[in-house]
Amino acid sequence: METQAFMQSEEVRRFNRELAELDLGPLWSAIPELACKEPTTGAIPYLWKWETLRTKLMEAREIFTPDRGGERRAIYLQNPGLKDRQPWGWGCATPTLYAAVQLILPGETAPSHRHTQSALRFITQGQGAYSIVDGERLFMEEGDFLTTPLGLWHGHAHPGDEPMIWMDCLDIPFIYALGGTFFEPHPDHIEPPSRPDDHSPRRYAGGLVRPVSDRKAQTAPLGAFKWEQTRSSLDSLSQFEPDPHDGVAVEFLNPSSGATANPNIAAWMQKLPAGFRSKAHRHTHSTIYHVFRGSGCSIINGTRFDWSEGDYFVVPGWAWHEHNNEGSEDALLFSTSDLPIMERFGVEREESYPKNGGHQEITGHFEPKTL
Amino acid sequence: METQAFMQSEEVRRFNRELAELDLGPLWSAIPELACKEPTTGAIPYLWKWETLRTKLMEAREIFTPDRGGERRAIYLQNPGLKDRQPWGWGCATPTLYAAVQLILPGETAPSHRHTQSALRFITQGQGAYSIVDGERLFMEEGDFLTTPLGLWHGHAHPGDEPMIWMDCLDIPFIYALGGTFFEPHPDHIEPPSRPDDHSPRRYAGGLVRPVSDRKAQTAPLGAFKWEQTRSSLDSLSQFEPDPHDGVAVEFLNPSSGATANPNIAAWMQKLPAGFRSKAHRHTHSTIYHVFRGSGCSIINGTRFDWSEGDYFVVPGWAWHEHNNEGSEDALLFSTSDLPIMERFGVEREESYPKNGGHQEITGHFEPKTL
Amino acid sequence: METQAFMQSEEVRRFNRELAELDLGPLWSAIPELACKEPTTGAIPYLWKWETLRTKLMEAREIFTPDRGGERRAIYLQNPGLKDRQPWGWGCATPTLYAAVQLILPGETAPSHRHTQSALRFITQGQGAYSIVDGERLFMEEGDFLTTPLGLWHGHAHPGDEPMIWMDCLDIPFIYALGGTFFEPHPDHIEPPSRPDDHSPRRYAGGLVRPVSDRKAQTAPLGAFKWEQTRSSLDSLSQFEPDPHDGVAVEFLNPSSGATANPNIAAWMQKLPAGFRSKAHRHTHSTIYHVFRGSGCSIINGTRFDWSEGDYFVVPGWAWHEHNNEGSEDALLFSTSDLPIMERFGVEREESYPKNGGHQEITGHFEPKTL
Amino acid sequence: METQAFMQSEEVRRFNRELAELDLGPLWSAIPELACKEPTTGAIPYLWKWETLRTKLMEAREIFTPDRGGERRAIYLQNPGLKDRQPWGWGCATPTLYAAVQLILPGETAPSHRHTQSALRFITQGQGAYSIVDGERLFMEEGDFLTTPLGLWHGHAHPGDEPMIWMDCLDIPFIYALGGTFFEPHPDHIEPPSRPDDHSPRRYAGGLVRPVSDRKAQTAPLGAFKWEQTRSSLDSLSQFEPDPHDGVAVEFLNPSSGATANPNIAAWMQKLPAGFRSKAHRHTHSTIYHVFRGSGCSIINGTRFDWSEGDYFVVPGWAWHEHNNEGSEDALLFSTSDLPIMERFGVEREESYPKNGGHQEITGHFEPKTL
Numbered sequence A, B, C, D: 001m002e003t004q005a006f007m008q009s010e011e012v013r014r015f016n017r018e019l020a021e022l023d024l025g026p027l028w029s030a031i032p033e034l035a036c037k038e039p040t041t042g043a044i045p046y047l048w049k050w051e052t053l054r055t056k057l058m059e060a061r062e063i064f065t066p067d068r069g070g071e072r073r074a075i076y077l078q079n080p081g082l083k084d085r086q087p088w089g090w091g092c093a094t095p096t097l098y099a100a101v102q103l104i105l106p107g108e109t110a111p112s113h114r115h116t117q118s119a120l121r122f123i124t125q126g127q128g129a130y131s132i133v134d135g136e137r138l139f140m141e142e143g144d145f146l147t148t149p150l151g152l153w154h155g156h157a158h159p160g161d162e163p164m165i166w167m168d169c170l171d172i173p174f175i176y177a178l179g180g181t182f183f184e185p186h187p188d189h190i191e192p193p194s195r196p197d198d199h200s201p202r203r204y205a206g207g208l209v210r211p212v213s214d215r216k217a218q219t220a221p222l223g224a225f226k227w228e229q230t231r232s233s234l235d236s237l238s239q240f241e242p243d244p245h246d247g248v249a250v251e252f253l254n255p256s257s258g259a260t261a262n263p264n265i266a267a268w269m270q271k272l273p274a275g276f277r278s279k280a281h282r283h284t285h286s287t288i289y290h291v292f293r294g295s296g297c298s299i300i301n302g303t304r305f306d307w308s309e310g311d312y313f314v315v316p317g318w319a320w321h322e323h324n325n326e327g328s329e330d331a332l333l334f335s336t337s338d339l340p341i342m343e344r345f346g347v348e349r350e351e352s353y354p355k356n357g358g359h360q361e362i363t364g365h366f367e368p369k370t371l
């Protein structure tokens, strides 16, 4: 404690101020925060209700039309703990990931562009629109997962007849933090097709086999993962014991490399069977969950978050968390995380909650903002 | 030509003989053969009729029973051009690969062992037997593909009630050439199960997703690829233009790495639609084909090889080849090759046949040996 | 422009405010800044004079002693453009890297610890102290380069008799941005030696050969690169045409992998021969330069920065820059950058300055802060 | 034993003969040899005296001149146990490697070509000749090591004034076994220089640093390793305990990848200090030794092989071996092996000799052939 008193003495404060005026910094004072014993990023556990998101999206429908600019009609989730990052809170749902809900209406077009951020989409509502990625039109249906790693041209258009909504996830904050952001509009408003429609999902329609012409590694040989297949994978895997922390869970793969479909962002689909109660753990990576089906609750650092269909919530890195499906129907959670980034830098760690049979004591109840 | 005359002069021959007596060799004489302009290995194009194989396998049924030793009731394909490699022609169907047909009868057991050769199996007839690989019983059905890379314990047993036949393929000659052969019998006669039956094919039953507990790379996370899935992949891929050389073709994948399911041996399933006529090409790797369904012919270096269901044939490396399905039903060819080995050493090359619209002139007709 | 007017209309501003109150964000407004056409991070070109650094370090000498805590007597370079990142400006010299000058006095000990940040050191003054890394004492001399990738125990002690100063560089801001910071003090105050002194630099004393017992890949098989060897490499490379942008430049290697010695931070030593004038270029990665010997100037985005021995300066990502040695002696620049991070994420790009023979027009002159 | 009797019964023999006539093989009989418990390749331990090699090389000097053809004046070591491989015993010193001594006289030229075999050279005598590899003339001196991985143009010429002799080592038998041999003469007789002389060894003259322009991985960024540096590495490494099996040993590196300088062939230089007696071990890979300096003996599978300067000897895979320097001067052994191939296929294993303090009982004495 003598050290602490000294560090807060006027002598030290004055010296630190002198340094600051010279654009210098005192490691001795900064080290407890910059080299913290465990990760701290300011991100907080948080939850957004679907009802709120839907309402604002429907209002945006009237205001933001493609001919008025803005590229996309998307509302992103802003983690309150990371609001102060300039500009725009870096679009942080977590320290590295941006997540949004996007609405496209029949007849609209979201122009093609490409950038150094990687993107993925999960279709939550509607059908009939397509993403065109690298010349391939991928027609989207509920539950489909689409991956668009960095550098690929992509745009959206909607020849169908009902509004479509999906979740976007990109590594915008991470690439922004690196200073690696490059963005380029397509010379055409929307890229014209150069491959057959749904070429890649139809070519990879079976199990773990690959068209032989795809031997050369590609960043996204398979652009869209159809819900029908994901669902059947979960069904089959449900014959076995669920994972104590994650239930019945699969991740989307790049068949060129065996890595996650998107090199920087893991995407998982988990089923929590009716009545399933997971055990708590924590890990370095942060996760954004979307409740695709069902309802239940998660305990995050002791606080209870209730969720139901359509909601989004965030589990920050190194926060204890467990999920309960207290209902009588299976719950399905789609999630994205920065696990591949953590692994690539050797900082991923995991711990199981050591006490009380793996279950946290509930010390609070989260109240989401509503309209 | 003066050089050639000199090289065959008595002076040179005498000097070369002196070297040979000293266990030395003359590069100047050996170079045209050892550093040939294009690959030459002695392997010849060849075909074995199913009728012949079946007959001998049925005879072997009476003679070789598990209690009489020999580990496996398997008859291998001996490439006549590689017969002189000692011992046992190295078991060469091609310079690097061994291929055999194996018969197991109800009630029999083929003991568990492990070795530094990698193995794969393709089930051609029957059902009810299982391979037990690393504690997992994989029950086999027609069309299934099983991979057993080096180092994994494996054995077979047959609790069912009809004879089962499959194709084995291993890199026996390659590992023998390296001097890398290690072999070890299992302490138990047959390894006891330690995982649920068909655990891996059931966990990977859907599309290109992976149970999240399998993030750590494994040599064979998926042990068996069910025919039902392979078939549906071919169906779906059939919606697109077939490959000019290989028709509608898929390869089996390791979902950990995106590499071939077996690290040293590629395994493909190809459909040649009724009436399909491929264009000729040649490549460094050698291929062993099994006619799973249908009939047709292949032209290999100008010689016509007719094939029908159950036959096996070999296309040596760098031999021109094209396949024709002249019938009215789709043909299905299962094949194995040493493509991964060639790629790993940077010696894989490919050329399309440059003349006559990609079709060779037929200069001969192969007569298979029959009983 | 109509779009721009609309985006700044009261209707949009109001809607955006409503979103902010709900912890949501408007992509349509944020996209120009978050998905900028070219990297922007706020970091600015900057220069710190050695005289200023030296003076503050000498003052710190009286105030911060090992027994008063603070782990290290180090003053870090705070990029003024990144001051607002909380806490402590993330210790940012660049968006991803921290850099500091550290002073250790005879008889002092800086305690052993380990962390998920990677560190490197470049010795600028004095001799006699050692770093102990993973049980190996590395005695330091001027010009030596030391690498301490994440996870290795390290501490410093000074049995010699004159003050020692070095430059530290770590990826503190990058790992902080990820939420991947873990830190652990060593159970002993200072780790006891478990290998011979200077074991690795003595084992790798020659050229590009490796002790055969080091075949297994290691994160830091060679802990210290002696100045004598670096110098002789530069001398030998000086026989050839210098690189137009970087002069005579070498990077420090990990002999296990051929990658940069430190996996996340590139470290280079460059010689700008007397009179050498480089051509301008820009690239995604950011660089921190230390003037080890000589003097000259750099033009960064049109502003002239004069430097002399001991100074530090920063070239942010995507800033045009060129270096001139206008003196009569060779200049030596040691530098660190986040190039390996950029490459790992596929965002590294480079452009040569296209106009005026590669030379920028000088539009300003940087005035460094002095005491 | 009942099994064995049955396997040698007339019934089995007859059946096996029938199979052979159908170009088929009996796994039950072949398995003990093809899937042997431990590696067996037929290669035997062997030694060639320098006096013998030198004499034949000098005789060849009169007979084989460049204008009479044959590409190179090289005499290769033929392992007697692998003589029967057709053609030309595959040029086998070991199952995978070819080794030869080559002589070039002042004024001669060995034409440029390229091929899919990888080559390396170790200079044993003379100076003044150069290899020209990919446009770079590498002037050779005693003790230099040169690497020429597959695909690079290479030729030799001798503008100097004394005969030069070196050791060649290539993976001729291995690539031949694969069926991967491609060979191409250069359009010019000898490739003209396109880079400065000795460009790469001069650019990499220092320690473990790399010119920054060499960041992109290359198969052979450094073409020649100068003896002066290898020697100084051995001297420095000699300050530490020698390896019990290999003495003071270093391997040559590719600075792009940290792998062996030649991707398929390891090259080592070992010093056995005066009086040094190693402990026996065995491993999957096979080794070819050249006695660069000194004399001593090796015990291989119980047989004693005496060697002195200039001799060559082979330790086959999985043979027990130990080396003794019984003299009063340090011995230097240059060696090449197929260790990288074994590692790439996961078949490398190593065992220390478990008995008698690590020393074999000597049961025989090898008598080399002499003239």
Ligand SMILES: [Fe+2]
Residues within 6 Å of the ligand: A113, A115, A119, A154
């Ligand atoms: Fe986008």
Ligand SMILES: [Fe+2]
Residues within 6 Å of the ligand: A245, A281, A283, A321
């Ligand atoms: Fe979790």
Ligand SMILES: [Fe+2]
Residues within 6 Å of the ligand: B113, B115, B119, B154
């Ligand atoms: Fe086996």
Ligand SMILES: [Fe+2]
Residues within 6 Å of the ligand: B245, B281, B283, B321
């Ligand atoms: Fe082919």
Ligand SMILES: [Fe+2]
Residues within 6 Å of the ligand: C113, C115, C119, C154
């Ligand atoms: Fe540290």
Ligand SMILES: [Fe+2]
Residues within 6 Å of the ligand: C245, C281, C283, C321
């Ligand atoms: Fe630069």
Ligand SMILES: [Fe+2]
Residues within 6 Å of the ligand: D113, D115, D119, D154
């Ligand atoms: Fe050659």
Ligand SMILES: [Fe+2]
Residues within 6 Å of the ligand: D245, D281, D283, D321
């Ligand atoms: Fe050895």
